[in-house]
Amino acid sequence: MISESVVDLSRFQFAMTALYHxxxxxxxxxxxxxxxxxxxxxxxxxxxxxxxxxKFWGKLFGINFALGVTTGLTMEFQFGTNWAYYxxxxxxxxxxxxxxxxxxxxxxxxxxxxxxxxxxxxxxxAQHLGVTWLVALGSNMSALWILVxxxxxxxxxxxxxxxxxxxxxxxxFGALIFNPVAQVKFVHTVSxxxxxxxxxxxxxxxxxxxxxxxxxxxxxxxxxAAIFGLASTLSVILLGDESGYELGDVQKTxxxxxxxEWETHPAPAPFTLFGIPNQEExxxxxxxxxxxxxxxxxxxSLDKEVTGLKDLxxxxxxxxxxxxxxxxxxxxxxxxxxxxxxxxxxQENQKDLGYGLLLKKxxxxxxxxxxxxxxxxxxxxxxxxxxxFFSFRAMVASGFLMLLLFILATYAVAKRNAENKPWLLKxxxxxxxxxWIATQTGWYVAEGGRQPWTIGEVLPTxxxxxxxxxxxxxxxxxxxxxxxxxxxxxEMYLMIKFARLGPSSLHTGKYHFEKADAQNHAAAxxxx
Amino acid sequence: xxxxxxxxxxWWVLVGVLLIGFALTDGFDMGSMAIMPFVGKNDDERRAAxxxxxxxxxxxxVWFITAGGALFAAWPMVYATAFSGMYWALLLVLxxxxxxxxxxxxxxxxxxxxxxxxWDWGLAVGGAVPALVFGVAFGNMFLGVPFTLDETVRSTYTxxxxxxxxxxxxxxxxxxLSMLCAHGGAWLMLRTDGDLHARSAKATQLMGVIxxxxxxxxxAWLYFGSIEGYSLAQPFDTNxxxxxxxxEVITNANHGWMNNYSTYPITMIAPVMAILGSLIVIASAxxxxxxxxxxxxxxxxxxxxxxxxxxxxPFLMPSSINPVASLTMWDAVSSKNxxxxxxxxxxxxxxxxLCYTTWCYYKMWGVITNKHVQENSHSLY
Numbered sequence: 001m002i003s004e005s006v007v008d009l010s011r012f013q014f015a016m017t018a019l020y021h022x023x024x025x026x027x028x029x030x031x032x033x034x035x036x037x038x039x040x041x042x043x044x045x046x047x048x049x050x051x052x053x054x055k056f057w058g059k060l061f062g063i064n065f066a067l068g069v070t071t072g073l074t075m076e077f078q079f080g081t082n083w084a085y086y087x088x089x090x091x092x093x094x095x096x097x098x099x100x101x102x103x104x105x106x107x108x109x110x111x112x113x114x115x116x117x118x119x120x121x122x123x124x125x126a127q128h129l130g131v132t133w134l135v136a137l138g139s140n141m142s143a144l145w146i147l148v149x150x151x152x153x154x155x156x157x158x159x160x161x162x163x164x165x166x167x168x169x170x171x172x173f174g175a176l177i178f179n180p181v182a183q184v185k186f187v188h189t190v191s192x193x194x195x196x197x198x199x200x201x202x203x204x205x206x207x208x209x210x211x212x213x214x215x216x217x218x219x220x221x222x223x224x225a226a227i228f229g230l231a232s233t234l235s236v237i238l239l240g241d242e243s244g245y246e247l248g249d250v251q252k253t254x255x256x257x258x259x260x261e262w263e264t265h266p267a268p269a270p271f272t273l274f275g276i277p278n279q280e281e282x283x284x285x286x287x288x289x290x291x292x293x294x295x296x297x298x299x300x301s302l303d304k305e306v307t308g309l310k311d312l313x314x315x316x317x318x319x320x321x322x323x324x325x326x327x328x329x330x331x332x333x334x335x336x337x338x339x340x341x342x343x344x345x346x347q348e349n350q351k352d353l354g355y356g357l358l359l360k361k362x363x364x365x366x367x368x369x370x371x372x373x374x375x376x377x378x379x380x381x382x383x384x385x386x387x388x389f390f391s392f393r394a395m396v397a398s399g400f401l402m403l404l405l406f407i408l409a410t411y412a413v414a415k416r417n418a419e420n421k422p423w424l425l426k427x428x429x430x431x432x433x434x435x436w437i438a439t440q441t442g443w444y445v446a447e448g449g450r451q452p453w454t455i456g457e458v459l460p461t462x463x464x465x466x467x468x469x470x471x472x473x474x475x476x477x478x479x480x481x482x483x484x485x486x487x488x489x490x491e492m493y494l495m496i497k498f499a500r501l502g503p504s505s506l507h508t509g510k511y512h513f514e515k516a517d518a519q520n521h522a523a524a525x526x527x528x
Numbered sequence: 529x530x531x532x533x534x535x536x537x538x539w540w541v542l543v544g545v546l547l548i549g550f551a552l553t554d555g556f557d558m559g560s561m562a563i564m565p566f567v568g569k570n571d572d573e574r575r576a577a578x579x580x581x582x583x584x585x586x587x588x589x590v591w592f593i594t595a596g597g598a599l600f601a602a603w604p605m606v607y608a609t610a611f612s613g614m615y616w617a618l619l620l621v622l623x624x625x626x627x628x629x630x631x632x633x634x635x636x637x638x639x640x641x642x643x644x645x646x647w648d649w650g651l652a653v654g655g656a657v658p659a660l661v662f663g664v665a666f667g668n669m670f671l672g673v674p675f676t677l678d679e680t681v682r683s684t685y686t687x688x689x690x691x692x693x694x695x696x697x698x699x700x701x702x703x704x705l706s707m708l709c710a711h712g713g714a715w716l717m718l719r720t721d722g723d724l725h726a727r728s729a730k731a732t733q734l735m736g737v738i739x740x741x742x743x744x745x746x747x748a749w750l751y752f753g754s755i756e757g758y759s760l761a762q763p764f765d766t767n768x769x770x771x772x773x774x775x776e777v778i779t780n781a782n783h784g785w786m787n788n789y790s791t792y793p794i795t796m797i798a799p800v801m802a803i804l805g806s807l808i809v810i811a812s813a814x815x816x817x818x819x820x821x822x823x824x825x826x827x828x829x830x831x832x833x834x835x836x837x838x839x840x841x842p843f844l845m846p847s848s849i850n851p852v853a854s855l856t857m858w859d860a861v862s863s864k865n866x867x868x869x870x871x872x873x874x875x876x877x878x879x880x881x882l883c884y885t886t887w888c889y890y891k892m893w894g895v896i897t898n899k900h901v902q903e904n905s906h907s908l909y
Contacts (some may be wrong), residue, residue, distance in 0.1 A: 062633050063637075065632070066630045066633035069586065069629040070626050070628075073625050076595075076597070076613065077618055077622050078613075079607075080607045080608055080618070081612055081618050081619065083611035084608035087604050087607050087611075088682070092862045092863050093866070094595065095600035095866075098597040098599075098601065099594065100870070100877075102594030103594060103711070103873055103881065106588045106593060106594070106875055111589045111884060111888055114582065114888065114892070115891065115892070117582070118579075118582055118583040118907075119892065156729070162769070164769045165769055165770045169863040170862075170863055170866045172871045178810055191885040353685075378812035397714055467685075472616070476615075476619055477617075483626060487630060490634065491630075495635055498637075506906070507906040520872050
């Protein structure tokens, strides 16, 4: 049995490294497309300024991309180093999309990114444009396969348990790819990346407009970001709503926890706008509820119920008890008993095996669990309601703020008066953290809301961790934290330096600081 | 439908192909950066060396990432057991790899001399450490790794990080380090000129000699030393489900892991190729023949990896404390469905990858001179 602290530390390390990785990934996804749009405009219009835009935002893209690649390596290593039993138990299914991601997407993105940076003089205009689009396509397909893998963790379709190999095995690859959860998550996640890229370009362009420098460059960047951002934000919100509907179907517990729905309300359920969830007492204090809205979001109907957490826990307890039967039968099968009655019965009960495994946290034999242990395991089936409730609201609030920002920005672009509205430019500049608040809390809602499972209703998180010592994991957490902190400081330093410098960093001789330099030079020469 | 047995063999070959692809491409990135601070004496030369791989290192690194993904998907038990067991070795590789993407992109963004020198050494560590550790890890496979599996197929490792650093494994680490350094040196010979080219040729030759000595040394150690290889008791059902406990392992009838070479003499082609490659390198690097040297180092890389793979076959990760728990390519493998899907994906995408990768090299080919670096100071790494 692995100790609680090993599991908690492994979870902490995973969350830390995944959230850190996810600082850089959304920006890569979004900027890649914005670069492709800018370069397409260059090729069609023939105006050099769009080439400069592609190169300058490409420079910032590169600074961000380097850390995205660096921190992505950790993710690939970590399933093996820290989640070994997970890798054994579901590698048959989970590994395939990751390997295909490498073959289909990551090779494409990474091979062409070199040509994007260094191929300007060696490729024709059309070839280079093609390269830029392939980078964008590669990064998005990469996200697709990662989310196919992640969608399966949330909703494990197309797979079955094999008692001979003691693991889950792939049955239907089509079901894995067309997993509705994966599809919805993919569009929601890549769109959130586009929004991140758009806010990034909008905010930094606003800074130049506020400083009144490189105006033609900044104006055009602002316009592309505003329009691209508006379309993307709408897509994220619509698809986020679609996610809510999917949850109502396949992840009822996560949905109820996000909404702090302790009781099953008569249909259509109300939506809790605000409140203070109390997990101990299983109620939400100071709740402000809007009637009907929850039922409509989650079930798209007025007559279907949204099951509350208390009722879900009653169902979970039954499944845990049946899971104990499944585990007892599994032990007999592993010992060599192949009687048809046993096989048939296990076939019937194995859907609850995962619930039985929840008891492993309390008793390694599972079948000898006491009533108290069953009660404790049942309580474990509910994720941290308070954290989910507030993370979700932070995500949604940031989303709507960004929607407002992009509506105003697009309107200003249409009226051609953005630079005369300092309040709007400041909103854009200080709104820069919004997409990161939304994506980081969004990650937590998706993955924290999956607890106590790594694979929904199949494999509990506490079983998934490697058999390591707490010392090992403390060591790696400290080393990773040290590395990541230093890298973040360096990245931020370069990013801020080059963002402030703006297109002058391209050394074309056309932009603000270079002109200032040239004027100073001229003045100095005139004096001498 | 392809037989399960054949699929298992296909994936043993394909993981080998990905490993060789990694060593051939990312290998010269790592090797050239490992020797860069030594062969490049000033900023221009070092930048020239870095910019020979600037457009390619990221694509090349995907060979490594995909090999890792394929390991996860095709041999999940090996991925789980090796990565969690050799925890600190893997983290060491990871931390070294951290230095590469940021090193390449950030190094030349500031003029500061200290900044650049620090990143140069960072890139050298990022090349040398993984090359060394991979060899050490391979060496430990020959000795057996102290792990076992419980009845739920959970792996537990009972060794320590320092136990991995035994003398035999260190010789294997030197084989791999010198191999990739030679390969990187030959790459720099192909793509640079002047003093940098001349120093790279010298380094390549030296590394070729070290490789030859260590490679022969490791082979002799296996043969004359008291290292016992494992073999599978027959009959063994190669079509069976992936359950390591269904086999019997014989631990005293495969002296020095040489059985496969005597049973199938054709496999001798692998060590011969590695030795021949190093002889070509030693001869042609002296005359600064870049193309021939690169051919020689490529032979070394392919030959050395195949030598290890052939010797261990069908074992992937032998267990020293519970031989029956040893992982083989017959029983640590994914299900038939997964292997089928992955085979289809590999057949479609590997040829496409080879096509566009070749196109990229073709487009970016040419010698990077100091003058080129000075003229493109703001757009190059």
